[in-house]
Amino acid sequence: MMADMEADDGDSPATSEETNTSRSSSNLVHPWPYLQNMFSFVEKRGESYIMQCKLCVPKKSNISAYKNSTSNLRKHVEVSHVSRAFPGLN
């Protein structure tokens, strides 16, 4: 009589990854996690990602970046912000 400590909902399929990411809206996975300090992922549109620049806040500036290419994001930072302040992008 010592095996029943973790009796939970029994027959739901085990999805162990769901538990720790419950506060952001589920299936939006940031395409470039290393850039998420600067850009938040808004949506995927066709072959592009719509990203929002956090450096522009409170101004809203959405940048669309072709998937697998961060060059539009990089260009935005270079043009709109001081690029050398963010050496990680170069």
Ligand SMILES: [Zn+2]
């Ligand atoms: Zn910006």
